[in-house]
Amino acid sequence: MTAMRAWLLDEAPASPAQAAMGRAYVAWRDFAANPLALTGLIIVLLLVALAVLAPLLTAHDPYAQNLDDRLLPPGAAHWLGTDQLGRDILARILYGARITLMIVGLVAVIAAPVGLVVGCVSGYFGGWLDVVMMRVTDVFLAFPRLILALALVAALGPGIENAVIALALTAWPPYARLARAEALTIRGREFIDAARMQGATAWGIVFTQVMPLCTSSLIVRLTLDMAGIILIAAGLGFLGLGAQPPAPEWGAMIAAGRQYLFDQWWVATMPGLAILVVSLGFNLLGDGLRDVLDPRR
Amino acid sequence: MIRVEDLSVAFRAGGRVVPAVRGVSFAVPKGAAFGLVGESGSGKTTVLRTIAGLIDDWDGRIEVDGVPMGAKRDRAARRQLQMVFQDPYGSLHPRHTVARTLAAPLRLHGVGERDRRIDAALADVGLDRRFRYRYPNQLSGGQRQRVAIARALILEPAIVLLDEPTSALDVSVQAEVLDLLDRLRRERALTYILVSHDLGVVVRLCETMAVMRNGEVVETATASAFRKGAVATDYARGLIESSRGYRRETRMAEVAEAGIRTT
Numbered sequence: 001m002t003a004m005r006a007w008l009l010d011e012a013p014a015s016p017a018q019a020a021m022g023r024a025y026v027a028w029r030d031f032a033a034n035p036l037a038l039t040g041l042i043i044v045l046l047l048v049a050l051a052v053l054a055p056l057l058t059a060h061d062p063y064a065q066n067l068d069d070r071l072l073p074p075g076a077a078h079w080l081g082t083d084q085l086g087r088d089i090l091a092r093i094l095y096g097a098r099i100t101l102m103i104v105g106l107v108a109v110i111a112a113p114v115g116l117v118v119g120c121v122s123g124y125f126g127g128w129l130d131v132v133m134m135r136v137t138d139v140f141l142a143f144p145r146l147i148l149a150l151a152l153v154a155a156l157g158p159g160i161e162n163a164v165i166a167l168a169l170t171a172w173p174p175y176a177r178l179a180r181a182e183a184l185t186i187r188g189r190e191f192i193d194a195a196r197m198q199g200a201t202a203w204g205i206v207f208t209q210v211m212p213l214c215t216s217s218l219i220v221r222l223t224l225d226m227a228g229i230i231l232i233a234a235g236l237g238f239l240g241l242g243a244q245p246p247a248p249e250w251g252a253m254i255a256a257g258r259q260y261l262f263d264q265w266w267v268a269t270m271p272g273l274a275i276l277v278v279s280l281g282f283n284l285l286g287d288g289l290r291d292v293l294d295p296r297r
Numbered sequence: 298m299i300r301v302e303d304l305s306v307a308f309r310a311g312g313r314v315v316p317a318v319r320g321v322s323f324a325v326p327k328g329a330a331f332g333l334v335g336e337s338g339s340g341k342t343t344v345l346r347t348i349a350g351l352i353d354d355w356d357g358r359i360e361v362d363g364v365p366m367g368a369k370r371d372r373a374a375r376r377q378l379q380m381v382f383q384d385p386y387g388s389l390h391p392r393h394t395v396a397r398t399l400a401a402p403l404r405l406h407g408v409g410e411r412d413r414r415i416d417a418a419l420a421d422v423g424l425d426r427r428f429r430y431r432y433p434n435q436l437s438g439g440q441r442q443r444v445a446i447a448r449a450l451i452l453e454p455a456i457v458l459l460d461e462p463t464s465a466l467d468v469s470v471q472a473e474v475l476d477l478l479d480r481l482r483r484e485r486a487l488t489y490i491l492v493s494h495d496l497g498v499v500v501r502l503c504e505t506m507a508v509m510r511n512g513e514v515v516e517t518a519t520a521s522a523f524r525k526g527a528v529a530t531d532y533a534r535g536l537i538e539s540s541r542g543y544r545r546e547t548r549m550a551e552v553a554e555a556g557i558r559t560t
Contacts, residue, residue, distance in 0.1 A: 011435070012427030019394050019430035190388035193351050194448065197380055198402040199372035208401075212392050 027292045037288020043281025051097035060088035062095040062248045071264045081266040083256060089270050092248035096271065099249050100278065103164055103233045104226055110168035112222050115175025120214055122176065123183025124206050134180070141173040146232060153241040160249075163242040167229060174225075175218055182214040216293035223286035227279035234275055250275050298327040298488045299348070299456055304357035306343050317343045319512045320357075325505075327455075330482060330489035332499035332506035332520070334536065340512040341492045345458050348490065349380050361456065376406060379449035383461040385441035389433040395419070395444050396429040402452050418447040422477060439470035443477065450481065459491040463498055475501055496540040500524055508533045 009026075013019035031037055050057065060078070066086035074081045080089040122133040149166035156162040186192065187210070195205050236242035237251025245252060250271040257268030306318040318340040325331040333341040347355050350370050359366040361377055382388035389398055399415045408414065416426060422443040433441055442462065449457055462478065463471040479502060482489055493499050499506050500520045507517045508530070516530045526537055 011431075013430040016394055016396065016430050019432065023432065190382040190384055191390045193346075193349075194380065194382065194388055194445075195401070196351060197349055197375060197378070198405050198452070199370075199375040200401070200405055204405075209390060213390075 031288055031292045034288045034291060036284050037291070040281045040284025040286070040288060043277060044285055047097055047278055047281065048101065050094055051101050054091075054094040054098065058088065058091040058094055060091035062087060062091040063246050064088075071260060071267065073264070074266055080270045081264070083253070083267050084260065087248075089253075089266065092253060093250070093271055093274050096248040096250045096253065096274070097278075099160065099243055099247060100230060100233065103160065103167070104229055106164045107167045107171055107229050108222055108226070110164075111171035112175055112218060114168075115172040115177075116179050116211060116214060116218055118172070119176040119179025119181075120183045120206050120210050123180035124187050124210050125202065126187075130180075133176075137173045137176045140170065141177075143170060145170045146235060149232065149236060150239070150241060153236065158241045158244060160243045160247070163233060163236045166236075167232060171225070171229065175221065178221055179214045179218060182217060183210050186210050186213050220286055220290040220293055223282055223289055226282035226286070230275060230279055230282070298325055298329075298362060299490070300324040300358075300360040301344070301348065302358040302360075304344065304347060304355060304359065306340075306347055306352060306355045317512055318347070318355075321509070321512075321514050323507055323514070323517065325456075325488055325490060327488055328482070328486040329505065330491060330503040332503035333490065333492045333509055334494065334496055334499050334506055335509035337494060339509040341509045342460060343512075344509070345380075345460055345490060345492045349378060349458050350375065372406060376452050377455045378458060379452060379454040379456075380458040380460065381442070381445050381449050381462045384465050385438050385445055386433070386465070388445050389441055391433055394430045394432055395424075395436075398444065399448055399451055402448065406452060408452075414451060418451040419444075421450065421481065422447045437470075438466050439474060442466060442470075442474055446474075446477065446481070450485075453485075454487075456488045456490065459489060461493050461495075462491070464493065464495065471498075478502060496523065496536060508536060 005025075007018065008022045010018065010022065013022055031041075064087060066082075069078070069082050069086040070084055072078055072082040072086075078088050078090065080093065083089055083092070118133055118137065122130045122137075145167075148170050149163065152166035152169065153159075153162050156165070183206075192205060192209060195209055200208075233242055234249075234251030234254070237249040237253075238255040240252070240255065243249030243252055245256075253271040254268045254275075257264070257271070260267050301324070302322045304318055304321045305316065307314050307316045309315075321340075321344055323331065333344060335341045343352065346352050348359055348366075350366070353368050355368075361374070364374075366374060393401075396415055399418055400411050403411045403414060415429065419425065419428060424440065424443055424447070428436070428440070428444075433444075436444065442465075446462075459478065463474050466474060475498065478489070481487060489502065491499060491502055500523055503520055505517065505519055506523065507514045509515065510532055516528060516533045518528055518533070522528060523533075523537065526534065528534055528537065
């Protein structure tokens with residue numbers, strides 16, 4: 001263990017991999033020193049583990065209806081109770097985590113790179129390109145997120161894929177703005193001048209010099225936005241425009257439990273708690289990452 | 298080696314045209330070091346950045362080895378001119394290791410044997426192999442400036458442009474870096490153009506120097522003339538006096554301090 005530490009913290013790394021790992025280790029040490037950030041990371045990792053291991057963790061089928069067991073309170077047979085069609089709520093929440101993760105992952109994979117490229121290109125090149133790209137960004141930014149998502153879903157038809165497209169389309173403009181602001185400050189740094197003097201092309205500079213420095217603040221912002229994306233995805237599900245029944249989507253589950261809220265509180269409360277915990281986890285993780293990934297370090 | 302004729306640069310700011318450099322001419326023979334001194338705002342850095350090809354909009358003529366330099370330059374033209382920047386904290390990419398910083402120009406110019414060249418370049422500036430995979434934040438200011446010098450020299454340019462290469466460093470490290478620059482010039486017959494507000498640095502490194510004020514060259518003289526104070530214009534004399542005056546004052550402060558200590 002100490003040998004490992006010494007290797008990681010070596011003042012004179014013998015390979016680029018050792019240097020990169022040493023750097024990552026120092027960042028991890030800072031991150032682990034923050035208990036709240038660690039809690040966030042554990043929640044997110046737990047979410048991933050639960051989603052992957054769902055079939056092993058529960059014997060119940062999330063789709064199996066059993067009208068004899070409908071609306072049972074939490075107990076030994078059904079730890080979190082059953083819903084109006086007699087389906088096990090715990091199983092539905094576990095399988096629902098897959099849907100939530102898929103939505104969050106897809107939106108992140110689509111929106112963040114688009115925002116990063118648009119912002120870095122806009123900020124580095126400037127001029128008319130910047131004006132045009134930023135006005136397009138402004139147009140997208142001017143639409144209220146949920147309304148645009150609703151309009152898209154209404155046009156393309158309800159369903160989880162369309163909800164993802166709608167969310168991604170409305171999620172990228174803030175990342176473009178953020179990346180552009182970073183690119184503007186990086187553009188004037190002397191290492192950019194040095195690269196230009198060596199004969200690097202403008203596109204080469206954007207991709208190898210500017211973008212890596214913009215990513216860390218983007219990752220932080222993305223993590224903090226995850227909670228919002230989960231909430232909007234749940235909102236679409238709640239309105240019946242996201243995942244369609246019988247898919248165990250958390251928002252749709254709350255919508256279904258709404259009519260039993262006073263007598264069978266667990267039907268809506270359990271998925272609500274799941275959304276709360278996961279959103280909180282992403283927020284804590286984002287805060288911790290912000291401290292570690294500060295580009296000024 | 299390099300000839301600058303009637304160079305003028307103007308910046309446009311909010312519809313107004315602000316002249317930064319007006320009709321500057323000078324020539325530097327191969328292997329010589331030429332200094333540009335002046336207060337901040339005198340246009341000396343603008344001259345250097347224009348020669349470097351970092352400013353696109355200028356008038357006049359810049360010739361390197363008899364070949365005129367256009368506003369757009371190809372890689373071969375860029376390779377002849379490299380630059381060491383003022384701020385060693387800003388001139389190295391914070392996420393790139395030393396080896397990566399040095400490999401980038403080699404890759405751009407398709408130069409082979411990168412590993413060997415990187416080691417040689419580091420050795421030339423007095424850094425050993427252990428520094429290869431360090432990040433800039435693991436280096437001191439002087440070490441960073443050495444890496445920046447290695448980066449400028451790794452393409453084997455004919456001319457090196459030095460923009461206040463020591464002003465961001467500690468006094469003790471300044472002397473080391475100046476010695477290094479002096480030695481490298483002798484070993485490789487490099488041509489230097491040095492910009493500084495510090496007369497002492499320029500006199501130390503250069504044979505000839507020009508004094509700039511308000512975008513114009515006020516006077517050109519040899520370094521030994523400057524050392525003797527044998528200059529023609531009042532402005533240059535003022536510069537020399539102010540640099541000496543500063544030294545005298547610090548000297549007196551030292552004497553006074555010593556006096557206090559002995560009594």
